[in-house]
Amino acid sequence: MLELKTYQEKVLEHLENYCKLCNEKGAERAFLEYTGRPYIGIKQLPGLPYICLKVPTGGGKTFLASHSISIVRKEYLRIDNCTVLWIVPTNQIKEQTLNALKDRNHPYRLAIESNENNRVKVFDLQEAMFTSKAEYDNSTCIIISTLAALRIEDINGRKIYESNGHLMNHFIGIDEIQKNNLEKGQEGEILYSLANVFRMRRPIIIMDEAHNARTELSFDSLARFNPSAIIEFTATPQQVHDPERGFYASNVLHAVSAAELKAEHMIKMPIYLETNTNWRDILKNAIARRNDLDKIADEEYAITKEYIRPILLIQAQPRSQQKETLTVESVKESLINDYNIPEEFIRIQTGDIRELDGINLFDSDCKVKYIITVQALKEGWDCSFAYVLCSLSDVSSSTSAEQLIGRILRLPNAQPKKKQELNCAYAYVVSEQFHHTLAALGNGLIENGFSEYEAKTYIQSIEEGPSLLDYALIHTKRVQSVPDLTKLSGNVANKVIYKPQTQEIEISGFITKEENEQIKSCFTNDEDKKIIDDIFNSINSQLGIKPKEEKQWIKPLEPINVPYLAYKTPKQLEIFEEIHLLNTKWDILKYEAKVEASSFLNDGNKSKYGKIEVDDRGNVEYRFIEDLHEQLSFLVLDKQWSEEELIYWLDRNIPHQDISQAKFVYFLHKIIKDLIENQNVDFQKIIYYKFNLRDKIISLIDKYRKQARLENYQLILSTDLLTVDENKYFTFAPDIYPANWIYTGKYKFNKHYYADVGELKDSGEEFDCAVYIDSMPEVKYWIRNLEKQPRYSFWLQTSTDKFYPDFIALLNDGRILVVEYKGEPWSQTDDSDEKNIIGKVWAEKSKGKCLFIMATKGNLDEISALVKKKK
Incomplete structure (x- = not known):
């Protein structure tokens, strides 16, 4: 099966984290807490998680969308199978997507099936109108359509809103609460329509290249299907939010850069x-x-x-x-x-x-x-x-x-x-x-x-x-008078155009101060000269890029090699990493198999279906998440499970590659037995809350795993199993630096190894630390080390994860300096202490070839002192 790239794993990790937080706090608050940006809601879809994942062309948006279905289902919907409405912009793309997802050997289909236990059905709209209730109940059903085909103005779209005898079975036995949420005919009768099937099933909507779909009409169409969530995958999300002009900005959860691709x-x-x-x-x-x-x-x-x-x-x-x-x-x-x-x-x-x-x-x-x-x-x-x-x-x-x-x-x-x-x-x-x-x-x-x-x-x-790089994107502004462009000469003449029809001056690319003065001389009034100055300032401050004559960065010829911390095995040296912390199957049965029933049975916190609240601003605020889960529960309440089926389900839905299968199943059996026999929990109630139970077991196992890893980690540090060897090293290559975003501040760094400084804000304590390192005479090059890029950044293994120090520097004498910066609130945590310990172990094992320091606001001068100190 096609493997995910590093940046794709990061995209899905962000989606998973948001889905988990969304269940706890709702779409808007979860987005604000996760991204630091306000969530832009849609009035037709109050409370609905409607987020965007920005991926440039060539980044595998459809592959990511295929993987996203199981994440939203497991972590947000918390059901065993779901309905997906997959919307594409054109009929041509619809046919391509449909063919790919129906092909059992295609990477897209394999990505979905690997997470859906091979229970996947794929339809177009016409096929969906004849799909049985049993297929929806027992499979993840994906319906591919264009947005245009879903609009009632379209002749085919109209059919999905009309009663269809083939769908009658979907509506047998539904209760009053479900009936109240369905569209009715003129006589008040329930319409046996595909649209109503969707309304009951609360589909996940996948929007492929959705920037053209963010209109009032589109929102009205989507709202009729009562979706549970909408996930956009696009290269160009809408960024302007001005509803009065018909612009609705996307809630970008995460954006992939071209550098990562x-x-x-x-x-x-x-x-x-x-x-x-x-x-x-x-x-x-x-x-x-x-x-x-x-x-x-x-x-x-x-x-x-x-x-x-x-x-x-x-x-x-x-x-x-x-x-x-x-x-x-x-x-x-x-x-x-x-x-x-x-x-x-x-x-x-x-x-x-x-x-x-x-x-x-x-x-x-x-x-x-x-x-x-x-x-x-x-x-x-x-x-x-x-x-x-x-x-x-x-x-x-x-x-x-x-x-x-x-x-x-x-x-x-x-x-x-x-x-x-x-x-x-x-x-x-x-x-x-x-x-x-x-x-x-x-x-x-x-x-x-x-x-x-x-x-x-x-x-x-x-x-x-x-x-x-020598030409910024075209800058155009309206001027009051007609310029005399005959005064321009040389290269600047090719950069300036006057458009008499619109009275606009157009300047292409970077211009020097002298060229700016030349262009200003073409005007006689001060207002227009000020406009030229504004364009000049805009060009030269845009993205922090300086004109060509100010660029001093020269591409380094040599790579920078930074030795890893290595682990001695009987046969060879290996890079010290996670596998060495649990290099044998650890014994889960050494730990207590107990989950408190009160921690996952949430009867008291469940809202009544259909309940609304009015906040003190007078706005109607739907209890969207709670209502969603309760409505979906109507679709699965009639399924009877055995204890073996529950254990099999937990085994399949809890990652445990480092635990032997037999011991893990027995551990699960002990948890279920304790809940039933010692805590007197009704078994069917456990089934109802099985996703909550799964989460608690995952947390419990993670707690035990961390304990086992920490024990092994401390044992390894206390022995002579670790070393630094020149044959085990990470290489910073001159041509590869996959920053997700780049520094755009006014301060010009002189010694950064790459032309761009990645993922560094233009102010703050970390920025001050970078400036300090850049100014050190002993530093030849330094690198802003990228977080969570194991293939492209230097890291050291801790007991829990990989530690990516903030700054790596090559000194003029050939030594390597590694600096981890910690602001005051984080400088005294257990995590910081562990990073400091492993950094110093690495430096000590290098025998003077490598230096490590954990810097804080008050000790930047200690960086220089460490470099000057010779062993």
């Missing part, structure tokens, strides 16, 4: 760009590039046996009655007649001509090397063999090329290639102005989920010339 080899980077005003030259060069990549791909195959057939994606011009254009037919004719390309190598894919349908581009027998399109590949098309984009339309006036850039981003098989050229993408664009094209394609990357800074830095010129 790059580190995991999910995307081709950088993108090399060439522009030319002559379309024949651009097409010729794009073909030459593809041919060159073809030869390189053969060399790659000889080394790795990985098959790649580089594809050139050509964007032709739309057909026009007013002027002659380069249509798909004329481009195909040019490929055949001018470049002798066999017709079997070429396919056209437009709205009308669909020559790719039914073709597997990854098949080694497939001969397609050129695909000609206009806009048809914007959504739903995915082939990582697409390496080269050739746009014959000027992208500064065409949004489709910006969107097509996403089609060449994915790296085949998500693994680095031996031939560096195959780790990059290439764009050839007909354009009169290079920097305008850079800006336009940069916007395209932003549309695919990249930050503005990433969009600037990940596009480079094929020939020597400016990169996108």
Whole structure:
């Protein structure tokens, strides 16, 4: 089965943590506490968890969505199977998703089934109208649809709101509380509709690329299905919140950066760009590039046996009655007649001509090397063999090329290639102005989920010339007078455009102080000169990026190697990690098998179904979570369980890879026996609260596990089993630094190993510590060590988890300095003490080659003293 990448595990961890907190505190408070940002509620869906996970194009949103279902079901809904309404933006994507999820061997389906005990059913809307109650009761049912098809204005959408005799069985035996929540006909009769089936089942809604679905009409449609939660997966969440103008911002729970995708080899980077005003030259060069990549791909195959057939994606011009254009037919004719390309190598894919349908581009027998399109590949098309984009339309006036850039981003098989050229993408664009094209394609990357800074830095010129770093995205402002641009000369003249129709001045890219003064001289009034100053200040403060002449960072040539703490085994040295703390199956039966009934039987805290409260502001506040669980309980109350079935269920739903199966089952049996015989708990009541019981057992086992690990950990520290050896080390590579977000402050660091400082705020005690390290004359390079990145950061093992020190520095004399900063509230905790101990053990075992200090606000000078002290 396809394994999750590190950043994908982090996404799902954030979702799981939020779901758990949501059960305790509700959607809004949980979001505020978890993210530090206020939750933006939707009036049609009060109390509903409606959150967004931002993942750039190429990051595996559908794979993540597949894994998310079981997390929401187990940790939020707390039921054994669920109903999922999976909403996609287009019919084309609907068919792709439907086919993938129905394929029992597809990674998406395998991801779902591995967490759902293989009880999964997948339908489209039409099939769902004939699905039996038994299938919903005993399986996780996933219905794939577009949002448009769910709207009552759509003829197919209308059918899901109408009575359907095939669904009558779903409504037999339901009680009055359930009936009150269903839609009725004109005579007050319950409608046997699919919409009402959804209302009873409280579906999880998965929104694929949902930024276009955040409208009043969409919210009205979704509310009719009475969902339990809505999870958005998108590269570009809505960020503006202005309901009066129809903008509703997404509640972004977690955002993945392009740097994280790059580190995991999910995307081709950088993108090399060439522009030319002559379309024949651009097409010729794009073909030459593809041919060159073809030869390189053969060399790659000889080394790795990985098959790649580089594809050139050509964007032709739309057909026009007013002027002659380069249509798909004329481009195909040019490929055949001018470049002798066999017709079997070429396919056209437009709205009308669909020559790719039914073709597997990854098949080694497939001969397609050129695909000609206009806009048809914007959504739903995915082939990582697409390496080269050739746009014959000027992208500064065409949004489709910006969107097509996403089609060449994915790296085949998500693994680095031996031939560096195959780790990059290439764009050839007909354009009169290079920097305008850079800006336009940069916007395209932003549309695919990249930050503005990433969009600037990940596009480079094929020939020597400016990169996108030299040009900020275009800044436009309205001015009062017409500027005299004839006063401009040199490079600055290419950066400024005046638009008389809108009375706007447009400045592309970074400008120096001298260039700013030149532009101001084109105006005669002070108001317009102030506008130019505002643009200048905006450009040069944006994301903390300085103009090119102020950039002093030079890419280091050598990697930095930091020795791990190693563990001595009879045969070899191993990196000291979690496995050594419990290197044998630990004995759970040494510990008491007891859970207090009062800790998980919550009768007294359960609200009555349908209850509402009015707060002191007069707003109606629904007890959403409690009501949800009670409504879902109506669907499972009639199931009778045996003790063996409960133990089997607990065994399946509690992670215990480090405990022997036989002992774990016996431990569970002792807990159940104690509840029934000693605490007099009715067995069916235990079944009703089995998810609560599961949580308590997980906590109990985790407590015992920590005790066992701590005992082993302290034993290891007291022996001579640990050492530092130069052959066991972590390497900070110059090209890989997957920061989730970057420092954007005004202070300019001079010695950071990477161009960007990752995950550091621009003020506060940690920032002050970073500034102190950066200013030390003994420091050659330093690195802001990234949290929870075991493959890309240095760590030391504690008794509970991996410890990622805040700062790693290479000193001029070759020693390694590691600094962990602790603010005053955390400097005296057990966790801090343990980190301090293991850090000092590591330094001591290095015999002077490594230094460790736990710094606090009052002892920064001790860092310098430690460095100056020689053993």
